[in-house]
Amino acid sequence: MRWVRCLLSATGLSLSPSTSWDWDWDARQKNSPSKATRYLLLVRHGQYDFSNGKLTPKGWEQAFATARRLKELNLPLQYIVGSSMPRAMETASAISSILESGVALLPTNELLREGAPYPDIPKRSSWKPPLSYHVDGARIEAAFRNYFHRAPPEQKKDSYEIIVCHANVIRYFVCRALQLPPEAWLRLSLKHASLSIICIRPDGRISLRALGDSGHLPPNLLTV
Template identity: 55%
Template structure:
């Protein structure tokens, strides 16, 4: 989580007064085993542990607001792209294995909207238009 902590520190300088919370639920991990055509990444048990943890993050953080809430609220999550891709697939009710087909740049912005009636809309996925091209990178190949 070193990169996530560094990114959080960098962003928080521009958002004074915003509370920072760290959680292991959003820690990097592959939630579903990679395709057989790709060499194995980890033992099978690791995928089960990662999926349970990341699934818990989904249930903990991705939900409609309390019915008594009267104003919009915003949450900023800074975590690894694997976690973001998996959670977006789950939020949109796509097959969770779809995360393997998504590729995001590091430091990108994803904007998910959950309306009071439960309707979900993905407004932005992996936007890096705010970055200089030299800062816009993806560390591993698909």
């Protein structure tokens, strides 16, 4: 350990935490004696046509490949919910068609639509004006609060829930869940039809089990 301390001293680094963890980040710490863990499987939609917002043929292939991967995982999935934008709706539909009938496809949620969640740093001069952040940011934060929370007291078993949405939304969710600076969201990159998994423990701890996992896609289906 001595050499570690010497190295840290020489580089100006410290073993002291730079930030603290908010254990009551979802305002449910006192009301959640549940021992169940929630797993949120965040799926980015497949490649889409910019002219009509719908999946391209390759996008459909990506969506079905991700659906097969989800089925192979053999998890006790509860439901699929997605953004109301066509590319996410079609991706969710493809996933639903492959999974068992017991996995409910819920109505779409407007809160999950693509947008600009937070002013990014370092700044991109071509990015959204402040009004977009003001409008989209509040909506995407509302989506986070709706889906990201520890299990309720009545939940006895672990749950696995699929959310099909967009790269910006998922990147913001990841930063927000891990209590990282929200302005860092644009530093992350997610491929089409990739899978990110967030684990929410009953005590409020959160871990990122996968970020933009695209190992189930062959090279010819890898697009950003």
